[in-house]
Amino acid sequence: MDMQLTRRRFLQASAGAGAAALMVGRMGSTAFAQSPAAAAEPGSLNFLTWSDHWNPDALAQIGTEQGIQVATSDLSDNSDGLAKLQAGNSGLDLVSGDALWVPAYDANGLVEPMDLSSLTVASELYPMARTFPFFTGANGYLAYPWGWSPIQIAYDPVEVTSGADSWQLLVDPKYAGRIVMENQPIDIMLFAGKAIAAVDPYNMTDEELARAKDWLTALKPNVLKLVAQNGEVRDALVDGSAWIGTSNLGMPDRVKDAGGPEIMAFVPKEGSVGFIDGEMAIKGAANLVRVAPYLEAAATAQWCAQNFLDWGRPLWNEKAYQLLVDMGQKERADRYLYNQPEVALQMTLKGPGGRVGDYLDTFNSVFGA
Amino acid sequence: MTSEQRPRLRRQWPLLPIALLLVFCFFLPMALMVVYSFWTTDNAFRIVPEWTLKNYQRFFTNETYLRTFGKTLLMAALVTIVGIGLAIPYAWFLVRYTSRRTQRILLLLTIVPFWTSYLLRVYAWQAILGARGLLNETLMGLGVISEPSRVLVYNNNSVFLVLLYVYFPFAALAIYASLEKFDFTLLRAAQDLGAPPWRAFMRILLPLIKPGIVTAGIFVFIPVLGEYLTPTLVGGTEGVLISNLIYNFFRGAQIPAGAAPAFLIAAFVTVLLIVFRRYLRLEDVVSRG
Numbered sequence: 001m002d003m004q005l006t007r008r009r010f011l012q013a014s015a016g017a018g019a020a021a022l023m024v025g026r027m028g029s030t031a032f033a034q035s036p037a038a039a040a041e042p043g044s045l046n047f048l049t050w051s052d053h054w055n056p057d058a059l060a061q062i063g064t065e066q067g068i069q070v071a072t073s074d075l076s077d078n079s080d081g082l083a084k085l086q087a088g089n090s091g092l093d094l095v096s097g098d099a100l101w102v103p104a105y106d107a108n109g110l111v112e113p114m115d116l117s118s119l120t121v122a123s124e125l126y127p128m129a130r131t132f133p134f135f136t137g138a139n140g141y142l143a144y145p146w147g148w149s150p151i152q153i154a155y156d157p158v159e160v161t162s163g164a165d166s167w168q169l170l171v172d173p174k175y176a177g178r179i180v181m182e183n184q185p186i187d188i189m190l191f192a193g194k195a196i197a198a199v200d201p202y203n204m205t206d207e208e209l210a211r212a213k214d215w216l217t218a219l220k221p222n223v224l225k226l227v228a229q230n231g232e233v234r235d236a237l238v239d240g241s242a243w244i245g246t247s248n249l250g251m252p253d254r255v256k257d258a259g260g261p262e263i264m265a266f267v268p269k270e271g272s273v274g275f276i277d278g279e280m281a282i283k284g285a286a287n288l289v290r291v292a293p294y295l296e297a298a299a300t301a302q303w304c305a306q307n308f309l310d311w312g313r314p315l316w317n318e319k320a321y322q323l324l325v326d327m328g329q330k331e332r333a334d335r336y337l338y339n340q341p342e343v344a345l346q347m348t349l350k351g352p353g354g355r356v357g358d359y360l361d362t363f364n365s366v367f368g369a
Numbered sequence: 370m371t372s373e374q375r376p377r378l379r380r381q382w383p384l385l386p387i388a389l390l391l392v393f394c395f396f397l398p399m400a401l402m403v404v405y406s407f408w409t410t411d412n413a414f415r416i417v418p419e420w421t422l423k424n425y426q427r428f429f430t431n432e433t434y435l436r437t438f439g440k441t442l443l444m445a446a447l448v449t450i451v452g453i454g455l456a457i458p459y460a461w462f463l464v465r466y467t468s469r470r471t472q473r474i475l476l477l478l479t480i481v482p483f484w485t486s487y488l489l490r491v492y493a494w495q496a497i498l499g500a501r502g503l504l505n506e507t508l509m510g511l512g513v514i515s516e517p518s519r520v521l522v523y524n525n526n527s528v529f530l531v532l533l534y535v536y537f538p539f540a541a542l543a544i545y546a547s548l549e550k551f552d553f554t555l556l557r558a559a560q561d562l563g564a565p566p567w568r569a570f571m572r573i574l575l576p577l578i579k580p581g582i583v584t585a586g587i588f589v590f591i592p593v594l595g596e597y598l599t600p601t602l603v604g605g606t607e608g609v610l611i612s613n614l615i616y617n618f619f620r621g622a623q624i625p626a627g628a629a630p631a632f633l634i635a636a637f638v639t640v641l642l643i644v645f646r647r648y649l650r651l652e653d654v655v656s657r658g
Contacts (some may be wrong), residue, residue, distance in 0.1 A: 241500035
């Protein structure tokens with residue numbers, strides 16, 4: 001056999017391999033298979049999400065039982081996810097998003113709506129989670145409801161002995177370099193809006209924006225670092241490098257579970273923002289066919305209960321609450337409002353607002369050199 | 370086409386892949402960035418092709434951006450100067466005082482960090498400098514400090530230190546390549562003619578290894594200008610550089626707002642390369658002379 005690779009043969013072989021790769025790629029991009037009866041097609045699923053939306057054991061089990069290899073990548077904040085998808089060819093199949101950000105994804109044509117009634121696991125959700133107006137699109141439900149929480153301020157009571165009821169705690173000069181927050185500029189601007197009692201924190205006036213900037217200027221020297229994921233807030237509270245951190249529900253237990261000090265948390269009296277998040281199937285994603293089987297396997301009561309025990313903020317799976325009660329975790333579940341889902345709709349929900357460019361500019365003006 | 374032009378074209382066609390690479394991976398993205406930088410974004414995060422100068426206006430009228438860019442230039446200059454300052458004696462030591470075999474081992478050790486990811490190397494520094502990091506634990510163990518020091522990390526100093534660590538090998542390799550080709554008898558000749566060692570160093574050695582120094586300078590200065598990860602991981606709120614601010618726009622889906630300063634930096638780097646192009650000798654880095 002002539003094994004010599006001529007240029008012509010090389011080009012022919014390359015073209016053939018390219019065409020084959022293209023066909024394999026297209027085979028995966030069928031419509032979002034929502035039928036619970038549909039067997040999972042083995043393969044990969046690329047999920048852009050926060051670190052508290054998955055459990056390594058769950059992913060391992062899904063890999064073994066369903067043949068779905070889930071590759072997660074860290075989502076820093078909602079606008080980051082939107083920007084990545086807008087850029088196109090993200091290679092992603094599933095993305096997490098918060099409340100009012102979900103319609104923004106939809107407005108950009110990035111979401112593949114789903115029919116919740118076709119997902120068996122959706123019957124385990126609190127009924128209200130199946131009818132959120134901001135998850136309801138023209139062609140179906142835009143996101144599979146996952147969890148919710150108000151943003152709280154967690155603090156070490158040994159070091160923080162007063163003022164633990166207000167956003168103003170964050171600008172107390174006593175706490176220079178002792179605060180850790182997630183690096184989410186828009187959310188930090190919303191905190192500033194709440195702190196200065198802006199009428200609409202999402203659409204601050206120029207005058208309010210100027211006051212928010214002053215508040216951020218006072219905040220900056222107190223911030224040790226802005227971190228990528230909530231787990232890093234926990235770590236900083238555990239090792240004592242930070243005394244205060246903004247967080248969702250459950251931080252006291254997360255810190256305690258990680259061997260840290262006794263931590264307390266409060267919702268600021270000026271009010272807070274909160275999130276109701278969900279998982280969105282990405283329109284045109286290569287592995288859309290695996291989204292429904294993944295949700296069926298990962299959003300079960302068993303894994304949601306485990307996720308609650310790991311992270312301490314409530315999820316939308318109602319059956320998981322019962323499971324937690326049966327496991328003797330009722331006190332913890334109730335303490336973190338798992339049994340009061342209606343509270344979620346009383347929060348100022350996270351969303352993009354109308355002045356994103358100005359908000360980022362203000363944030364940069366303060367957090368730049 | 371003349372018969373003389375044809376063979377010349379035939380000889381040049383192997384350049385086609387690199388030309389295409391340049392066009393599609395450099396010129397085209399750059400052109401897109403320039404166009405975007407003159408457009409705007411609507412409230413639904415869509416890029417709107419309405420021509421505007423406001424993205425550039427923002428950079429030049431908001432003093433934070435200019436100040437942060439100035440700080441970034443200063444940081445890049447300091448890392449470059451100190452990096453080269455350390456690389457010269459290191460390369461001198463290698464060339465003058467070690468055997469070929471030892472040189473190879475030490476050069477290998479110099480580039481060993483490149484075998485792990487950049488991200489891991491910076492994270493390793495977090496583990497060294499952090500509150501419960503190696504350095505703090507050691508100092509506390511020795512009784513030098515009673516509680517973790519907060520001056521080691523999340524400030525400008527830690528950004529400088531980590532950048533120096535990350536980019537030192539580039540400087541060391543470029544200067545080593547230059548020094549290795551240097552004829553050291555010239556220094557002896559200068560001293561024989563009455564030049565004190567420092568003058569021989571300044572008037573003979575430095576001018577002759579200048580291409581290596583400039584190459585090292587460019588290889589360190591330019592990447593530091595675009596550094597994002599190191600200030601993010603070890604800089605805290607004090608160690609922010611210009612790329613961190615630009616990134617905030619991109620991840621906020623405000624691409625035109627981020628494209629303007631990104632293009633300005635790219636243009637600045639291009640001008641810098643044009644100015645220093647006659648000194649930029651890749652062979653100083655990749656060849657052994």
